[in-house]
Amino acid sequence: MKASGVIRVGVWGLLIAFLLKPQVFAPAFAPLTQHDAPAIYDQGDLATLAWAHLGLVLTATSLSALLAIGLAILVSRGPGRAFLPMSRSLVGIGQTFPPVAVLAIAVPLVGFGIKPTLIALVAYGLLPIFENSLTGLSQVPASVLEAADGAGMSPIQRLWSVELPLARPLMIEGLRQTLVISVGTATLGSTVASQGLGEVIIAGLLSDNSAFVLQGGLITGLMAILLHDAVGLIAQRWQRPVQ
Amino acid sequence: MIEIESLSKRYGELTVVDAVDLIIPKGSITAIVGTSGSGKSTLLRMINRLIEPSSGQVRIDGRLTTSEPAPALRRRIGYVIQGNGLFPHRTVAENIATVPQLLGWEPARIAARTEQLLTLFGLDPAIHARRLPAELSGGQQQRVGVARALAAGPSVLLMDEPFGALDPIIRAKAQEDLRTIQRQLGTTVVIVTHDMEEAFLLADRIAVLDNGKLLQHDVPARLLTHPAHPQVMALTGTTDRALRLLSLESTAAIVTAGEVSGPDLPASMSLREALSALIWAGATAGNVLDAHGQRSGHVTMQAILTRGSAAR
Numbered sequence: 001m002k003a004s005g006v007i008r009v010g011v012w013g014l015l016i017a018f019l020l021k022p023q024v025f026a027p028a029f030a031p032l033t034q035h036d037a038p039a040i041y042d043q044g045d046l047a048t049l050a051w052a053h054l055g056l057v058l059t060a061t062s063l064s065a066l067l068a069i070g071l072a073i074l075v076s077r078g079p080g081r082a083f084l085p086m087s088r089s090l091v092g093i094g095q096t097f098p099p100v101a102v103l104a105i106a107v108p109l110v111g112f113g114i115k116p117t118l119i120a121l122v123a124y125g126l127l128p129i130f131e132n133s134l135t136g137l138s139q140v141p142a143s144v145l146e147a148a149d150g151a152g153m154s155p156i157q158r159l160w161s162v163e164l165p166l167a168r169p170l171m172i173e174g175l176r177q178t179l180v181i182s183v184g185t186a187t188l189g190s191t192v193a194s195q196g197l198g199e200v201i202i203a204g205l206l207s208d209n210s211a212f213v214l215q216g217g218l219i220t221g222l223m224a225i226l227l228h229d230a231v232g233l234i235a236q237r238w239q240r241p242v243q
Numbered sequence: 244m245i246e247i248e249s250l251s252k253r254y255g256e257l258t259v260v261d262a263v264d265l266i267i268p269k270g271s272i273t274a275i276v277g278t279s280g281s282g283k284s285t286l287l288r289m290i291n292r293l294i295e296p297s298s299g300q301v302r303i304d305g306r307l308t309t310s311e312p313a314p315a316l317r318r319r320i321g322y323v324i325q326g327n328g329l330f331p332h333r334t335v336a337e338n339i340a341t342v343p344q345l346l347g348w349e350p351a352r353i354a355a356r357t358e359q360l361l362t363l364f365g366l367d368p369a370i371h372a373r374r375l376p377a378e379l380s381g382g383q384q385q386r387v388g389v390a391r392a393l394a395a396g397p398s399v400l401l402m403d404e405p406f407g408a409l410d411p412i413i414r415a416k417a418q419e420d421l422r423t424i425q426r427q428l429g430t431t432v433v434i435v436t437h438d439m440e441e442a443f444l445l446a447d448r449i450a451v452l453d454n455g456k457l458l459q460h461d462v463p464a465r466l467l468t469h470p471a472h473p474q475v476m477a478l479t480g481t482t483d484r485a486l487r488l489l490s491l492e493s494t495a496a497i498v499t500a501g502e503v504s505g506p507d508l509p510a511s512m513s514l515r516e517a518l519s520a521l522i523w524a525g526a527t528a529g530n531v532l533d534a535h536g537q538r539s540g541h542v543t544m545q546a547i548l549t550r551g552s553a554a555r
Binding site: 141143144146147148149150151152153154157162165166 | 291
């Protein structure tokens, strides 16, 4: 096994061990606490929170991908091209509008919980996937498209068997960026009662317990790194081996 | 046979192809020549409906091209473009299999056909079939492009500047291969080129297009001896037309009996090359060798010069 493999397995092991047996790590966090406060988050199960966090992130990223890739396909061809500038602006607004503000606006409309968090995450995650997909689709050489048409592919066949495979590496790169951004941003969901790792951080801030803040941040950070790595691995597998 | 009837393409006020009538005989190579912007590529693309005509019609083997959906039509017509347009994510074999796959052939039939074509184009299936296009040389990529176009055995092959990106030596080989394979398969080839040398080398008939209008459609020699329009003359060139005319005929055409002292000239050699050989050797006549290498007679420099003059 190569060095990168050893590190990968090590980090996975560390995260899983911490989630399943957090008390084992208590001595490491104890110096950060004051007045005999608990060193490890005790108001809920860390593994359950991490699991909920991951589910939220994956759901939001899937929805972002569906919307962004669909939109990129639509505005990269035929009459859809007219909507390209407008789509760019809309998706851009999704990124520039702070997720906290989106939460504040969404809560009165859809209530507390997972719904406003999903809305904020999906809007925030559109841009990287959209722009990367658009770049990927537009950099397919004109001669390749003409050859596909000339061979008698229908527009759908051309999209499916030529354009998407050639745009895929960039699409995956966009997906990866969104995934990492979402893992961090999803902690904000805890302010509107969406279950996730933000709870640990907020609990730490409220009770002035740096140990909680640190462990919430560490789990979130490790999750982001591991997801980034996992997408890279999957993408590598997907690219067929060249003989 | 391709019958083109008063075919036009207009973009607003601009007429790119103007009421072109053209009959392309079955099993021939027809070159469409003209300057950039003459409408030659547009005319070609209207045959397989990559561009829809504004008016007029095209029949291939008697059947209107509008009688079926465009993708179905294109699967029956081979198409080769400059820079080959190979799919970079697909192997050589998969590229060649494109149209057969679209037509729903059995995998075994596709595999057999792919192997046959690779061999026909001088590529070893065992070595090249599973390579990606980027792993091939420019000449090999170009051959795969033509093989892909011929995969489903189309009766018509359309080529748009197919050899434009190749260096002179590889281009000459590709042109020779095209002629050989075209004769072998009997495919009707329409080739768009701005290279008159290429047109004269390959084509049985040449169609000259200028500003969207068809100026002349004739056998190559007639373009030189009876140009229908000053623009045709400008395009074919006036300074070297005698030599160009000589390049269209081989020594076999003017061989006379008897042996002379002079260089040996293959019967397949063009009169232009023969003239050059005679000048080089300082001789006034040479012996013609038939396909078996036997002397079958001779040609004189005087006879060659006469063939090259308009007064013949």
